[in-house]
Amino acid sequence: MFIGHFGVGLAAKNIDKKPSLGTLFFASQFIDLLWPFFLLLGIERVKVEPGISAFTPLDFVYYPFSHSLLGVLFWSFLFGSIYFLVKKNFKTSLLLGILVLSHWILDLITHIPDLPLFPGVDTKVGIGLWNSIPFTIIVEGLIFITGSFLYIKATKAENKKGVFALWGLLIFLVVVYIMNIFSPPPDSAEAIGYVGLSQWLLIAWGYWIDRNRKGSNSN
Numbered sequence: 001m002f003i004g005h006f007g008v009g010l011a012a013k014n015i016d017k018k019p020s021l022g023t024l025f026f027a028s029q030f031i032d033l034l035w036p037f038f039l040l041l042g043i044e045r046v047k048v049e050p051g052i053s054a055f056t057p058l059d060f061v062y063y064p065f066s067h068s069l070l071g072v073l074f075w076s077f078l079f080g081s082i083y084f085l086v087k088k089n090f091k092t093s094l095l096l097g098i099l100v101l102s103h104w105i106l107d108l109i110t111h112i113p114d115l116p117l118f119p120g121v122d123t124k125v126g127i128g129l130w131n132s133i134p135f136t137i138i139v140e141g142l143i144f145i146t147g148s149f150l151y152i153k154a155t156k157a158e159n160k161k162g163v164f165a166l167w168g169l170l171i172f173l174v175v176v177y178i179m180n181i182f183s184p185p186p187d188s189a190e191a192i193g194y195v196g197l198s199q200w201l202l203i204a205w206g207y208w209i210d211r212n213r214k215g216s217n218s219n
């Protein structure tokens with residue numbers, strides 16, 4: 001899942017207006033932001049295996065540190081705790097921790113059984129929405145559209161940048177998503193790692209958007 005995770009980050013702004021959209025993206029996409037580092041360091045592994053599921057040619061051979069249930073519970077706790085130590089805001093820390101965990105729940109729905117429960121244990125789970133391209137697009141598209149709508153409802157542009165930066169990102173994400181479906185499989189695990197790293201720019205984009213918009217109500 002890709003734009004679905006960003007949809008959840010966008011939606012969260014409607015629950016709590018304190019954290020920037022950049023922080024919300026950071027949380028909801030956190031384990032996919034760690035993953036490319038683990039790949040490039042050789043700690044985790046992915047294989048290009050066209051046909052493994054209808055939607056993606058990626059075979060997530062080994063990624064227990066970023067994507068096991070236990071791993072994500074650890075990251076979720078760590079993310080929330082660090083935010084709490086810095087901002088002393090329990091409610092927002094809790095929300096951010098849940099957002100980190102939400103990534104795994106959405107992955108559980110979409111991935112074929114490749115998500116480990118614990119490092120070192122062979123049991124892998126995944127409901128396999130990816131076996132159907134149309135269902136994947138419908139479910140992920142709905143999450144993304146709902147999230148975008150909620151973010152737009154929760155915030156108001158303070159200037160032109162607040163409009164164009166937001167719409168620019170929404171359109172960009174959809175274009176990347178569609179291109180991904182139609183483009184040939186990547187050449188190597190290394191290439192996947194470097195493309196993965198570029199996602200950090202989307203976090204910065206989130207901060208940029210949020211700086212030019214403010215909560216639509218008081219707050």
Ligand SMILES: [Zn+2]
Nearest residue numbers: 031032103107
């Ligand atoms: Zn993921």
